Amino acid sequence: MTIYPHKSLIKRPVAFLLTILLLTSPVVSADNSVISSAATKLTLSASSVTMRVGKQKTVKLTGSFASFKTTASKAGIVLILSDANKIRIRGLKKGSVKIKVDGYNKNNKLKVSKTITVKVKKSLVDISDEYSIDRIHTGEATYYDLGDEEGSACLNSFAESNGYLTAAMQAEDFLQGMAGAYIEVTDKDGDVVNVLVTDLLPAGKKGDIDLTREAFKSIEPLVTGRMDISWRIIPLPTFDPVNFVWKSGSSKYWAQIQVRNHRYPIRSLEYLDTTDDTFKELTRECYNYFTAPDGLGCDGPYTFRITDFYGRSIIEEDIPMKSGGKVIRGKDNFPIIEEKTGVH
Structure with a gap:
């Protein structure tokens, strides 16, 4: 089980396992599992939960386990925060995942395992x-x-x-x-x-x-x-175009790319599929890279369409694939929106 404080949550995004323990119980074991009582029974208040991206559900634990650990079957779908008798699960992106909950006795031997099935649906936020x-x-x-x-x-x-x-x-x-x-x-x-x-x-x-x-x-x-x-x-105070950075290991078979220096938040990133001349949306990861799990179909250069929160798009052409985290300069950025502040 990988544990990150929030400041370094995505230090290693490819191995990204978002399991964060809030250590609020009286005693904590050397490996940061949560310490409770001393027997081996463990009951979950729910064995399956459904939520929207960004929302949170809580599963309560009862019984007389000595400690427990949580492990997600897939990385990047949920964020898990645990204390002595609660598991708080937040949806990170659309998908399904199983969370294994292992209960241990006071000698740190595995005695019981439970599974929580989680389905995360697309956010309904406009x-x-x-x-x-x-x-x-x-x-x-x-x-x-x-x-x-x-x-x-x-x-x-x-x-x-x-x-x-x-x-x-x-x-x-x-x-x-x-x-x-x-x-x-x-x-x-x-x-x-x-x-x-x-x-x-x-x-x-x-x-x-x-x-x-x-x-x-x-x-x-x-x-x-x-x-x-x-x-x-507010708009990012830049007069430069957007930038692109490819994730290490990207190729025509698998790729991740990040957009930087955008004046306004990004709603979506699409690439132009040259086989049918249509734009295909890339999956956004919670660590701010966009993924093409099967690659982009060719060695490049590529054409991308970036859309901001307000429905405005810019198209960037001739973007090469460069390794080593090299910054690739685009040619455009989103125009500044005239502001008239209101009340939330």
């Missing part, structure tokens, strides 16, 4: 309305120390090289496609900081933002710790 350029969102802000990882959106190095402050966004918002969004955060006194969304905040409630230490202290003393905020989407 993102063009929910995240319109005029909509103001509210929540709470905290802060964290930025490490040397790339963050859940694999964008921290991009942000650093362009001088952008960064933040983690609560999962219900982040998973709607907000990775790489640029937002304006305002505190109760009207102080403002602009940040790029580069990470996922697995806890908290919708609307919450976890600012980096530097971003937080630019508008509020760190001693505050937590504060009420509002935030809204």
Whole structure:
């Protein structure tokens, strides 16, 4: 079982197993399994759950197990957070997955196994309305120390090289496609900081933002710790075109590609299938890469159509496949939208 804190959640996205343990029980074993009582019975409140992308369901555990571990049959479909007697499951993308729950006795021997079948359906959120350029969102802000990882959106190095402050966004918002969004955060006194969304905040409630230490202290003393905020989407302050970065190992048989430097959040990425001259949508991963599981059909160069939250598309042609994380410069970007702020 792989365990990541939220700041480095996607440090190794290909091996991406989103199992996060909130260690709230009185005692924790050396391998971070959750310690409870001392026998070997384990009962689940539900053996199957269905949810939408971004939403969360809770399965309660009862019995007298000493510890338990959770393992997902597929990576990237759900985010799992566990404490002494609850398993909280959040949908990351459309799909089905089985979660194995193993119960152990006090000698750490496996004694009982249960399975939770999870189906994640497509989100019903109308993102063009929910995240319109005029909509103001509210929540709470905290802060964290930025490490040397790339963050859940694999964008921290991009942000650093362009001088952008960064933040983690609560999962219900982040998973709607907000990775790489640029937002304006305002505190109760009207102080403002602009940040790029580069990470996922697995806890908290919708609307919450976890600012980096530097971003937080630019508008509020760190001693505050937590504060009420509002935030809204604003255009990324760039005059450059969008960029592309291919995932290591990409080929005409399997590929992952990321779009960077987009002025507004991205709704979809499609590639032009030259066999029938139609655009085919790529699957977006929760770590902010788009996947072609069977490749793109040829060695390239490729044509992509990028659509933002507001239904506007740009077409980028002659994009070569380059290895080693090399940045490929496009030719266009989304035009700036005239703003007229409203109330969430």
